[in-house]
Amino acid sequence: MRLMLLVIAVFLLLVEGSMVVRTLSRSRRELASPLHVGGIRDPYGSYCQRRGGCCEGRNDQCTMLYLDTICYCDLFCNRTVSDCCPDFWGHCLRVPPPYISVCERNGHKFHSGATYKENCNLCTCGPNGQWNCEQHACLIEPDMIQAVNRGNYGWRAANYSEFWGMTLDEGLRYRLGTQRPSRAIMSMNEIQQCYTALGYFNAAEKWPGKIHEPLDQGNCAASWAFSTAAVASDRISIQSMGHMTPQLSPQNLISCDTRNQGGCAGGRIDGAWWYMRRRGVVTQECYPFSLPEQTPAEVSRCMMQSRSVGRGKRQATVRCPNSYSYHNDIYQSTPPYRLSSNEKEIMKEIMENGPVQAILDVHEDFFTYKSGIYRHTNVNFHKSPQYRKHGTHSVRITGWGEERDYNGRTQKYWIAANSWGKNWGEDGYFRIARGENECEIETFVIGVWGRVTMEDIAQHHLKL
Ligand SMILES: *[C@@H]1O[C@H](CO)[C@@H](O)[C@H](O)[C@H]1NC(C)=O
Numbered sequence: 011m012r013l014m015l016l017v018i019a020v021f022l023l024l025v026e027g028s029m030v031v032r033t034l035s036r037s038r039r040e041l042a043s044p045l046h047v048g049g050i051r052d053p054y055g056s057y058c059q060r061r062g063g064c065c066e067g068r069n070d071q072c073t074m075l076y077l078d079t080i081c082y083c084d085l086f087c088n089r090t091v092s093d094c095c096p097d098f099w100g101h102c103l104r105v106p107p108p109y110i111s112v113c114e115r116n117g118h119k120f121h122s123g124a125t126y127k128e129n130c131n132l133c134t135c136g137p138n139g140q141w142n143c144e145q146h147a148c149l150i151e152p153d154m155i156q157a158v159n160r161g162n163y164g165w166r167a168a169n170y171s172e173f174w175g176m177t178l179d180e181g182l183r184y185r186l187g188t189q190r191p192s193r194a195i196m197s198m199n200e201i202q203q204c205y206t207a208l209g210y211f212n213a214a215e216k217w218p219g220k221i222h223e224p225l226d227q228g229n230c231a232a233s234w235a236f237s238t239a240a241v242a243s244d245r246i247s248i249q250s251m252g253h254m255t256p257q258l259s260p261q262n263l264i265s266c267d268t269r270n271q272g273g274c275a276g277g278r279i280d281g282a283w284w285y286m287r288r289r290g291v292v293t294q295e296c297y298p299f300s301l302p303e304q305t306p307a308e309v310s311r312c313m314m315q316s317r318s319v320g321r322g323k324r325q326a327t328v329r330c331p332n333s334y335s336y337h338n339d340i341y342q343s344t345p346p347y348r349l350s351s352n353e354k355e356i357m358k359e360i361m362e363n364g365p366v367q368a369i370l371d372v373h374e375d376f377f378t379y380k381s382g383i384y385r386h387t388n389v390n391f392h393k394s395p396q397y398r399k400h401g402t403h404s405v406r407i408t409g410w411g412e413e414r415d416y417n418g419r420t421q422k423y424w425i426a427a428n429s430w431g432k433n434w435g436e437d438g439y440f441r442i443a444r445g446e447n448e449c450e451i452e453t454f455v456i457g458v459w460g461r462v463t464m465e466d467i468a469q470h471h472l473k474l
C-alpha cells in the first residue's frame with residue numbers, strides 16, 4: 011500500500027514535471043525565434059517521418075529533437091513563425107517547403123520586408139533574399155565627388171550632411187526656388203556703362219560691416235526672397251554709409267509677398283522687387299526666418315502689416331512677430347534695373363554701387379561645391395539623364411578676382427553669396443568662372459537703389 015502510494019506520488023511528480031516542461035516549451039513556442047529564418051535547413055532530414063506521423067491542430071507534445079532544440083509536427087507549427095520540423099511540409103502536407111528569405115547586410119541577417127536607407131534610396135529585402143533598392147539619383151553621389159576631386163576642374167567637391175539622403179529632384183525642388191524671368195522681364199532695358207577694371211574686388215572689403223553674411227534657406231525653395239533681401243540689405247547699408255545696416259527679412263517676403271508667388275515652393279524676383287518697393291520689409295531680427303520642418307514647406311501667415319505715410323513711404327502698424335525685437339522699421343527700395351550681360355559692366359556696377367543679384371542655372375554637381383572656381387563639369391555625362399538635371403536659382407554677386415590654375419593660365423571668377431548656410435562652399439560663398447556666362451550667371455543681373463534719404467537716416471538715429 012505504502013509502495014503503491016509512493017509509486018503514484020512519483021508518477022504524479024513526473025506528470026507534474028512534464029507539465030512544467032510543456033508549459034515552458036509552449037510559451038517558448040510563441041516567443042522564441044523561428045527555426046527556419048534561413049529557409050529550410052536540412053530539408054532531407056527525417057523528423058516527422060521518424061516520429062511516426064503528424065498531429066492535427068495544435069499539439070504541443072507533437073515534437074522531435076532538432077539540433078539543440080525541438081521542432082513540431084502539428085498543423086499549428088507554421089502559424090506565426092515556423093517551428094515546424096524540416097520535413098513537416100513534405101511529410102505532413104505533401105507540399106514543397108516554403109523558403110523564408112533572408113538578406114544579409116554587414117554580417118547581420120534581415121527578413122524579407124526589412125528596409126534600410128542607402129543615401130537617398132530605400133532598400134527592401136525581397137523574396138529572393140536580395141536587397142532591392144530604389145534607383146533615384148541622389149543629391150550627393152559619392153562617385154561624383156570623387157570624379158570632381160580626381161579631375162583638374164579647378165574646384166573641389168565635398169559631402170554635406172544636410173544634402174545626404176536627399177534625391178537630386180528634392181534638391182532641385184527644395185534648395186533653389188527662383189523662377190526663370192518671363193520674356194517681358196528679360197527685355198528690361200539694360201543699362202550701359204563704361205568701366206575701369208580692377209583685377210580683384212570684394213565688396214566686403216570695400217564696405218566692411220555693410221555686406222551681410224549668407225543665410226540658410228534650408229529646405230525652403232525661396233532663393234527668390236533670400237537673394238532679393240540680401241542685395242537690398244547690402245545696398246541700403248552702403249547707401250546710408252553704414253548709418254543703417256539692416257539685414258532684411260526673407261521671411262517677410264516669403265509670407266507676405268504671396269501674389270503670384272510660391273513662398274517656399276519658388277517665386278519670381280520681379281515680384282519680390284515689386285514688394286520691396288511698394289510695401290517694403292522689416293529686418294530679419296524683427297521677422298526671423300523659420301526653417302520649415304516639413305517638406306514641402308508650408309508658408310506661415312503674414313505677420314507684418316504696414317500703411318502708407320505719404321510719398322510712397324510706409325510704416326509698420328503691428329509689432330515685430332517676436333518678443334525680443336521692437337525695431338519694426340520698414341525698408342523699401344526703388345525699382346530695380348537690369349544690367350547688361352557684359353562682364354565689365356557688371357563689375358563696374360558692383361564696384362560703384364554694391365552687390366548685384368544674378369540668376370543662375372544650378373546643375374547637379376553644384377550642390378557638392380566646396381572650394382575653388384566652379385564650372386559645371388562633365389563627370390556625369392556618361393550617366394542617364396536622371397543624374398543630369400538643373401534648376402533656376404538666384405544669388406548675390408559681391409566681387410571678382412583672378413588666379414593662376416595648375417597650367418599657369420589665368421582663371422577669372424566671380425565671388426557670390428549663396429543661401430545654403432555658412433557651412434556650404436567657402437563660408438557660404440562660392441567662386442564661379444567669370445566672363446564666359448558660366449551657368450548663365452551673366453545673363454540676368456539686377457541692381458537696385460534703396461530708398462534712403464538723409465531724413466530717413468536722421469529718423470533712424472532718433473529711434474535708436
Ligand atoms: C502553413 O503551410 C501552408 C502549406 O505550405 C501554407 O499554405 C501556409 O501559408 C502556411 N502558414 C503560414 C502562417 O506560414
Ligand SMILES: *[C@@H]1O[C@H](CO)[C@@H](O)[C@H](O)[C@H]1NC(C)=O
Binds near residue numbers: 152169170171174
Ligand atoms: C556624407 O555625410 C553623411 C552624413 O554626415 C554620412 O552619413 C555619409 O556616409 C557621407 N557620405 C560619404 C560618401 O562620405
